[in-house]
Amino acid sequence: MPNAHVLLTNGAVACNVFWQIPSAMTIGSGAEMVGTIVTNTELVSLGTGATLQGRALSRIAQVTLNASQITEPACTVPATLKSLACY
Numbered sequence: 001m002p003n004a005h006v007l008l009t010n011g012a013v014a015c016n017v018f019w020q021i022p023s024a025m026t027i028g029s030g031a032e033m034v035g036t037i038v039t040n041t042e043l044v045s046l047g048t049g050a051t052l053q054g055r056a057l058s059r060i061a062q063v064t065l066n067a068s069q070i071t072e073p074a075c076t077v078p079a080t081l082k083s084l085a086c087y
Contacts, residue, residue: 002031003030006034017034017035019036021038025043027050029047029049030047032051036056039058040059041060042061044063045066046064046066046068048067050068052069052071053073
């Protein structure tokens with residue numbers, strides 16, 4: 001859908017949102033998507049001006065961009081996990 005926006009709520013961040021796609025996925029022109037898109041055999045396509053804050057992974061098919069942009073999400077380690085880290 002053109003110009004659609006995905007809005008994360010309740011503390012969700014792009015790093016921990018995964019979209020499992022059973023068939024091909026097209027992100028419409030001007031749309032804003034967040035999270036990691038995972039597909040096994042189908043195409044992931046971003047339309048003109050679409051943005052993805054996350055990742056797009058396809059095991060067999062391809063990921064296509066048409067004057068669009070994918071940015072890596074800024075992931076932070078929760079403070080509770082930092083205290084468990086080994087140095």
